[in-house]
Amino acid sequence: MIPVCKPWLPGNERKYVIDALDTNWISSSGEYITRFEENFSKFCGVKYGIGCSSGFGALHLACAALELKKSDEVIAPTFTMAASINSIIITGAKPVLVDADPETYCIDVKKIEERITNRTKAIMAVHIYGHPCDMDKINYLAKKYNLFVIEDAAESHGAEYKGRKCGSISDIGCFSFYANKILTTGEGGMCVTNNLKFAERMKRLRNHAFDLPRFIHKEVGFNYRLTNIQAAIGTAQVENADMLVEARRNVGLKYNEKLKDFKKIILPKEKDYAKNVYWMYGIVLSDEVKLSREEIMQRLKEKGVDTRNFFIPMHKQPAYYNKTVENVPDCKWDFPIANKIGERGFYLPSSSDITDKEIDEVCMVLKKVLE
Numbered sequence: 001m002i003p004v005c006k007p008w009l010p011g012n013e014r015k016y017v018i019d020a021l022d023t024n025w026i027s028s029s030g031e032y033i034t035r036f037e038e039n040f041s042k043f044c045g046v047k048y049g050i051g052c053s054s055g056f057g058a059l060h061l062a063c064a065a066l067e068l069k070k071s072d073e074v075i076a077p078t079f080t081m082a083a084s085i086n087s088i089i090i091t092g093a094k095p096v097l098v099d100a101d102p103e104t105y106c107i108d109v110k111k112i113e114e115r116i117t118n119r120t121k122a123i124m125a126v127h128i129y130g131h132p133c134d135m136d137k138i139n140y141l142a143k144k145y146n147l148f149v150i151e152d153a154a155e156s157h158g159a160e161y162k163g164r165k166c167g168s169i170s171d172i173g174c175f176s177f178y179a180n181k182i183l184t185t186g187e188g189g190m191c192v193t194n195n196l197k198f199a200e201r202m203k204r205l206r207n208h209a210f211d212l213p214r215f216i217h218k219e220v221g222f223n224y225r226l227t228n229i230q231a232a233i234g235t236a237q238v239e240n241a242d243m244l245v246e247a248r249r250n251v252g253l254k255y256n257e258k259l260k261d262f263k264k265i266i267l268p269k270e271k272d273y274a275k276n277v278y279w280m281y282g283i284v285l286s287d288e289v290k291l292s293r294e295e296i297m298q299r300l301k302e303k304g305v306d307t308r309n310f311f312i313p314m315h316k317q318p319a320y321y322n323k324t325v326e327n328v329p330d331c332k333w334d335f336p337i338a339n340k341i342g343e344r345g346f347y348l349p350s351s352s353d354i355t356d357k358e359i360d361e362v363c364m365v366l367k368k369v370l371e
């Protein structure tokens with residue numbers, strides 16, 4: 001089976017992890033944490049990095065740093081992973097959903113303004129599947145209405161918008177280092193920001209909001225600490241960051257080349273302003289394909305090609321439309337693009353170290369199944 005994605009640890013990961021163990025720095029202090037934070041934020045072109053235990057933790061820390069609260073609203077895409085939306089919900093604020101752009105699958109910037117109210121406090125821009133959102137338009141609206149912007153760059157390490165790295169084009173950028181991410185620590189996350197006040201607040205909140213003197217807590221904190229062992233892996237990954245990003249992007253470029261004349265699927269795009277890193281190589285079945293997506297994915301699996309369906313949009317989540325908590329997003333609007341890609345999209349094997357032979361095999365099997 002060609003897996004949909006597997007981690008790639010081609011450098012000093014093992015050496016640094018053993019060093020962390022040998023020196024007995026296994027918890028959330030240790031030199032690798034500082035190195036990882038400094039080097040990854042530098043890679044993003046941002047001053048401060050705050051490592052944490054997951055992408056969700058990074059998003060929650062960012063929402064908390066902005067002091068989101070009940071009665072605030074945050075504009076966010078419906079086509080995303082639930083962590084984006086849940087990180088808003090647990091602050092008490094209400095996510096307000098916007099449909100996807102038909103080309104990039106990111107938030108449709110043309111549909112944001114109509115959702116802004118006098119309660120809106122922030123926009124969450126999620127760079128989907130490695131393609132950047134149209135950040136100039138989002139930042140223009142943020143300035144016009146005095147809003148914060150958070151980037152959920154969990155899937156977009158090294159992706160660029162007009163030459164700037166995703167995560168660096170807003171108040172706070174948030175990353176995940178889960179095993180399928182372009183850079184991984186197994187589990188982990190990071191917030192990056194140029195704002196010292198936010199950086200200090202996130203550092204405090206990730207560690208129970210400890211203050212001085214010790215065991216004084218002036219606000220409600222969390223435990224989102226990253227361990228030195230995870231950071232050891234991350235430090236090694238950042239040493240190879242450019243190579244890891246290019247490898248992943250090259251997988252996408254190879255699929256583009258091999259599938260470009262195949263009319264039964266819609267390929268991922270790369271807008272003029274963007275460097276797409278193709279975190280996952282996502283395709284959408286064109287209308288002429290009559291078989292269901294599930295049937296196609298099953299047939300691919302039988303022939304040794306593993307795939308995953310696209311996200312199910314947030315307005316279709318029982319947790320939200322059943323109003324399991326008070327401030328769930330409204331699911332009543334029409335989201336035609338998210339509905340369509342959510343039903344017809346899936347991604348192909350996208351590991352950074354997938355071989356050319358495996359890519360050939362995936363394309364051959366895909367064509368066979370669809371024809």
Ligand SMILES: Cc1ncc(COP(=O)(O)O)c(C=O)c1O
Pocket residue numbers: 054055056057080081083084126152154155176177178188189
């Ligand atoms: C867009 C997006 N945001 C947030 C997350 C959450 O990251 P984590 O699983 O590290 O909490 C993910 C995870 O895949 C994601 O795809």
